[in-house]
Amino acid sequence: xxxxxxxxxxxxxxxxxxxxxxxxxxxxxxxxxxxxxxxxxxxxxxxxxxxxxxxxxxxxxxxxxxxxxxxxxxxxxxxxxxxxxxxxxxxxxxxxxxxxxxxxxxxxxxxxxxxxxxxxxxxxxxxxxxxxxxxxxxxxxxxxxxxxxxxxxxxxxxxxxxxxxxxxxxxxxxxxxxxxxxxxxxxxxxxxxxxxxxxxxxxxxxxxxxxxxxxxxxxxxxxxx
Numbered sequence: 001x002x003x004x005x006x007x008x009x010x011x012x013x014x015x016x017x018x019x020x021x022x023x024x025x026x027x028x029x030x031x032x033x034x035x036x037x038x039x040x041x042x043x044x045x046x047x048x049x050x051x052x053x054x055x056x057x058x059x060x061x062x063x064x065x066x067x068x069x070x071x072x073x074x075x076x077x078x079x080x081x082x083x084x085x086x087x088x089x090x091x092x093x094x095x096x097x098x099x100x101x102x103x104x105x106x107x108x109x110x111x112x113x114x115x116x117x118x119x120x121x122x123x124x125x126x127x128x129x130x131x132x133x134x135x136x137x138x139x140x141x142x143x144x145x146x147x148x149x150x151x152x153x154x155x156x157x158x159x160x161x162x163x164x165x166x167x168x169x170x171x172x173x174x175x176x177x178x179x180x181x182x183x184x185x186x187x188x189x190x191x192x193x194x195x196x197x198x199x200x201x202x203x204x205x206x207x208x209x210x211x212x213x214x215x216x217x218x219x220x221x222x223x224x225x
Contacts (some may be wrong), residue, residue, distance in 0.1 A: 009216070011175055012072040020208075022078045027117055029216055030055065030147060030184030034062055039145070043112040046139065048101055049119035053079030056096075060086050069099035101132045108142040121151040124176040126167060130188060137192040140221040146194050149216045154202055155177040157210035171209045182215050194219035197213070 011017060034040065047056040050068035056079050059066045070076040070081065076098045084092035099105050101119060102153070120132050136146055155165060157178065160169040167184075169177045171177035180188075182202060200217025 001016060013074040018052060018078055024052045025074045026058035029050045045113040046111045048116045049112055050079045053082040055081045055115060057119055068096045071100050071127050073098055074223050095125045104135045104139055106139045110139045111144060114140055115147045117149045119176050121178055129178050133188055133192050137194055137221060142157055142221055142223045144221045146219040149214055151179055151212040153181050155213035159210045173209055185215060189219050193222045195222050
């Protein structure tokens, strides 16, 4: 079946989609990770592609110095409302913004941690995937962490339509999806100075548009030289 390409802006700003991401609870995986690590109070963290703010709220409750951004206005607004409830509207306005992960509006080395939970695969091409990783590395300080969760090509749901280029698919919703193999993702991370801490792990996850394989791992930013 040839799925018509849908405007990702239209999709991700749809009221029902925003509500779904707003209602979802925070990632259990990352809650466990942060509760068992030394990271927390006062550490500056960026919730990249923050969706409805489910992780940003949990990070605030854990004592992080939270910033959040999303490409889509409705998602950023949903996150802003949640952050404003904790920090007040004025402070929230300086911490939550609409921003493209390909051109982040932050200075080099701004963050101790970047949480990219389900972000990078939602691009339209491999060059965009690479650019998103490059920007993430840029805004991380030396020794900072990339907390990564990304769909992979280890399992390709039959409902995904191949777009003719390796790793490029379209979902039944008509959205572009870039799926790489775990070793390809690791190689790209390392090429931008993001070195794995331990072994990233894959698992099968169910999403509204099918089944995905998801790679989760922590990468440490190492500057060259």
